[in-house]
Amino acid sequence: MEVGDEPLLKVRxxxxxxxxxxxxxxxxxxxxxxxxxxxxxxxxxESGSGKxxxxxxxxxxxxxxxxxxxxxxxxxxxxxxxxxxxxxxxRGKEIALIMQDPHSSLHPMLSVGVQLSDHVRHHLKLxxxxxxxxxxxxxxxxxxxxxxASFTAYPHQFSGGMRQRIAIAIALACGPKIIIAxxxxxxxxxxxxxxILHLLRELGERRGLAILLITHxxxxxxxxxxxxxxxxxxxxxxxxxxEDVIGSPRHPYTAALLAALPHPERPETDLVPIPGQLGPPGxxxxxxxxxxxxxxxxxxxxxxxxxxxxxxxxxSHACLVDPFMATL
Ligand SMILES: Nc1ncnc2c1ncn2[C@@H]1O[C@H](COP(=O)(O)OP(=O)(O)O)[C@@H](O)[C@H]1O
Ligand SMILES: [Mg+2]
Numbered sequence: 270m271e272v273g274d275e276p277l278l279k280v281r282x283x284x285x286x287x288x289x290x291x292x293x294x295x296x297x298x299x300x301x302x303x304x305x306x307x308x309x310x311x312x313x314x315e316s317g318s319g320k321x322x323x324x325x326x327x328x329x330x331x332x333x334x335x336x337x338x339x340x341x342x343x344x345x346x347x348x349x350x351x352x353x354x355x356x357x358x359x360r361g362k363e364i365a366l367i368m369q370d371p372h373s374s375l376h377p378m379l380s381v382g383v384q385l386s387d388h389v390r391h392h393l394k395l396x397x398x399x400x401x402x403x404x405x406x407x408x409x410x411x412x413x414x415x416x417x418a419s420f421t422a423y424p425h426q427f428s429g430g431m432r433q434r435i436a437i438a439i440a441l442a443c444g445p446k447i448i449i450a451x452x453x454x455x456x457x458x459x460x461x462x463x464x465i466l467h468l469l470r471e472l473g474e475r476r477g478l479a480i481l482l483i484t485h486x487x488x489x490x491x492x493x494x495x496x497x498x499x500x501x502x503x504x505x506x507x508x509x510x511x512e513d514v515i516g517s518p519r520h521p522y523t524a525a526l527l528a529a530l531p532h533p534e535r536p537e538t539d540l541v542p543i544p545g546q547l548g549p550p551g552x553x554x555x556x557x558x559x560x561x562x563x564x565x566x567x568x569x570x571x572x573x574x575x576x577x578x579x580x581x582x583x584x585s586h587a588c589l590v591d592p593f594m595a596t597l
Contacts (some may be wrong), residue, residue, distance in 0.1 A: 271355065272525065274305055274306075276304055276305050277304050277306050277344075277447060278303070278304035278327075278342070278343045278364075278447060278448070278479070278481070279303050279304075279307060279341070279342040279538075279552075280300060280302050280303070280323075280327065280339070280342075280557075281301050281339055281340045281341075281342070282299050282338075282339040282340065283299070283323065283326060283327075283337070283338070283340070283341065283349065284299065284300075284303065284337070284338045285297035285299075285319070285322055285326045285335060285336070285337050285503075286335065286336040286337075287322070287331070287332070287334075287335050288332070288334035288335060289551070292307055292551075293336060294551040295503065296319050296322050296470060296503050297319040297322055297323050297326065297359035297503045297504075298503050298504050298528070298536045298568075299504060300323055300500070300504065300505055300594075301318070301338075301505055301508075301577065301585075302498045302505065302508065303496070304447060304479045304481050305479055306478075306479050307473055307474060307477045307478070307479065308473060308495040308496065309469065309470055309473050309480040309482055309493050309495050309496075310479070310480070310481050310482070310494065310495065310496045310497075311482045311483075311490040311493075311494035311496065311497045311511070312385040312481070312482070312483050312497075312498045312499075312500060312575060313483075313484055313486070313497060313498070313499055313526070313546050314485065314488045314499055314500035314501055315501070315526075316485050316547075317549070317550075318383055318500040318502060318503065318547065319503040319504075319550075320451070320483045320485075320499055320500060320501075321451055321483065324366070324449050324451055324483060324512060326341075326349070327341045327348055327349070327364075328356065328359075328360050328449075329348070329356040329360070330360075330419040333389070334511055337349055338584045343359070343363075343364070344363070344437055349563075353481055359440050361392075361445075362392060362443045362444075362445065363445055363446050363447065364446070364447045364448075364449060365440035365441070365443070365445040365447070365448050365449070366440070366443070366448075366449045366451065366540050367436050367437060367451065367453050368436075368451050368452070369451060369452035369453065369455045369456065370456075371424075371429070371435065371436040372424075372432070374436045374439065375432060375436060375439075375532040376424070376518065377423070377424055377425060377491070378423075379423075380420070380421055380425070381419055381420060381421075381422055381424065381427075382404055382420035382421055382502065384410070385404040385407060385420070385435070385438060385439055385442060386400040386401055386403075386404045388439055388442035389403050389404055389442045389443075391426075391443075392443035392444070393442075393443070401420070402471060403442075404438075404442070405417055405420055406521065407438040407441055407442060408420065408435070408438055408571050409415060410438070410441065410472075411434040411435070411437050411438045411468060412464075412468060413431060413434055413435065413438070418490045419435075428461070429456070429457055429461065430457055430458070430461035430462075430464060430465060433454070433457070433465055434465070434468065436469065437465075437472070441476075445478070446478065446479060447478070447481060448469070448472070448479070448480050448481070449481045449483065450469060450480060450481065450482050450483065451483040452483060452485065453465055453482070454467070454484075454489060455485070455486070460462070463492065466492050466493045467493070469482065469493060470493040482494060487526050487530055488530050488531070490511070490515075491511060491515045495510065495511055496509070496511060496583075497509065497510070497511045497514040497515065499520065500515065500527070501524065501525045501547070501559050502547055502548075502550070502558035502559070503551050503553075504558065504577075505577055505585075506520045506522050506523065506559065506577075506586065506587050506588070507520040507522075507523045507585070507587070508577070508583075508584070508585050508586075508587040509583060509584040509585070510583065510584075513584055515527065517545075517593070518593065519580070519586040519588070519593055519594070520557075520586045520587065520588050521559065521565050521588065521590070521592060522543075522559045522562075522563070523594070524529060524593065525541070525543045525562070525563075528540070529541060529543055530543050542567060543562055544562055545561055545562040546562075554571070555571055556569070556570050556571040556572045556573050556574055557571075557573070557575050557587075557589065559571045563590040566590070567589070569589055570589055570590065573589060575587040575588055575589045
């Protein structure tokens with residue numbers, strides 16, 4: 270990907286406030302990220318950092334009473350101000366969502382074939398017979414063994430990994446341009462996880478799909494992402510190519526996440542957990558929200574919220590101390 274490529278989805282200065290116990294709580298602040306055709310763009314950060322809320326905001330799926338501001342440019346329109354009617358056309362058809370638990374997208378009482386061909390018929394207006402053929406082809410594309418027999422089977426007859434592949438087939442049924450995969454492999458075995466990630470990467474390359482991979486696991490991210498955005502406490506703290514962000518992190522939070530990750534070639538190496546924890550929104554520290562957990566924090570970090578600064582095209586970070594600058 271060239272730095273100058275125009276993104277398919279461009280999110281800028283997105284803020285989200287959620288209504289909780291009669292007050293509004295700021296959950297996502299000034300979030301920027303891009304999603305590119307044929308590439309895997311990733312958003313990583315600990316649970317509670319605002320990843321899912323950001324996706325829901327873009328798709329207009331937040332609970333009533335939420336307040337969203339900023340921009341999400343897609344196909345010449347701003348999704349954050351689009352009508353519900355327009356968003357309903359984008360959701361599923363142009364931007365598909367895969368969640369962690371395929372149970373939430375698969376109906377337990379309907380065969381895989383019925384669920385898949387329903388989507389195909391609805392979106393592509395195909396005859397029953399053509400929809401069946403197209404559905405079996407989709408099962409083949411997501412590498413379900415014996416697609417014709419699987420067409421008549423029920424979700425419970427498949428393993429968790431296979432169910433996630435079926436959910437991906439359903440997402441593909443309407444020919445989306447973007448697939449948002451929110452923790453698609455969380456809870457799956459490592460080898461099953463690797464297979465699903467490989468499939469997503471392959472779909473991006475083969476079908477020119479843009480994949481937006483959301484995960485709390487930087488290991489998952491590093492396996493397939495081209496670009497990575499790291500979030501902490503509702504804000505972007507670092508962004509760049511996966512190679513740059515994972516190879517030479519610029520923000521202390523990213524560095525700490527990497528130090529807490531087991532190394533595949535050196536599993537015996539001591540892991541360094543990040544001290545403290547990410548507090549709930551509404552009770553977050555002043556200044557840089559990471560400062561109480563940061564070994565590099567200086568006094569200004571507790572009062573000044575660092576802006577995301579672009580150090581070169583496509584590479585940004587938000588840290589007043591910038592402790593790793595000299596090493597780059
Ligand atoms: N409907 C809601 N009402 C109030 N708070 C919420 C709601 N949904 C999520 N949150 C809070 O917003 C924060 C971000 O949540 P989320 O986006 O789900 O995090 P992530 O996906 O990064 O794990 C969390 O602290 C969560 O508790
Ligand atoms: Mg989430």
